[in-house]
Amino acid sequence: MTTKKILMLLGDYVEDYEVMVPFQALQMVGHTVHAVCPDKKAGEKVRTAVHDFEGDQTYSEKPGHNFTLNASFAEVKAENYDALVIPGGRAPEYIRLNRMVLEITRHFAQANKPIAAICHGLQLLAAADVLQGKNCTAYPACSTEVWRAGGTYVDVPANEVVIDGNLVTAPAWPAHPRWLAEFLKILGTRIEHLEMAAV
Known part of the structure; x- marks a missing residue:
């Protein structure tokens, strides 16, 4: 497998599962992942929030973990990365x-590099003006921003994804299994099934 170098764009109160799960899973299969936040350096932390769906009109929010950044935003050169992940x-x-966040995001879109965005991550893609003509999904409250940015919002269940060329999007963390699987396909990652020995 060819190892890819992947950039994750974060900030305080990023959704806990949406940073923790892809950060760990992408490394597990052998990729290098650099998690950065504007105005912060490697070793510093961002706070996370847990968004849950408990029958209310919108998600509830609870404190998550502190997540340690492993790269410095000021040192990021987008051209050195193969793909981008934008958690919600x-x-x-x-x-x-x-x-700079917008410029970095535009680099990946204009270079047609793989981009995985989930939930409110589509707000960043809309602000960077890279959704024109793209089919995508997001947390439903972000659908207006997708439409206004020239994208086509596709309403899918929370555990589903929408793929359009290099772009893989999902509404929320219940989609992680499909979202990450489809992103790995676009990255060209091949995973061999292992037979687990009985313990």
Whole structure:
């Protein structure tokens, strides 16, 4: 398998599962993942939030873990990365105000590199103006931003994904199994099934 170098764009109150699960799973299969946050360095932390679906009109929010960044935002050169991951939560809402975040995001879209975005991560893609003509999904409350950015919002169940070329999107963390599997396909990652010995 060819190891890919993947960038994750984070901020405080990123959704806990949406950063933890892909960060660990992508490394598990052999890829290098650099998690960065504007104005923060490797070794510093971002706070996370757990968004849950408990029958209310919108998700509930609870404190998550502190997540340790493993790369420094100021040192990021987008051309050195093969793919981009944008988790959801509240982070995309404000990191999209950072000019460098938008430039980095545009690089991946314009170079047709694989991009995986989930939940509110589509807010960043919309702000970077890279959704024109793209089919995608997101947390339903972000659908208006997708439409206004020229994308086509596809309403799918929370555990499903939408794939359009290099772009893999999902509404929320229940889609992790499919979202990550489809992203790995676009990355060209081949996983051999292992026979587990009985203990």
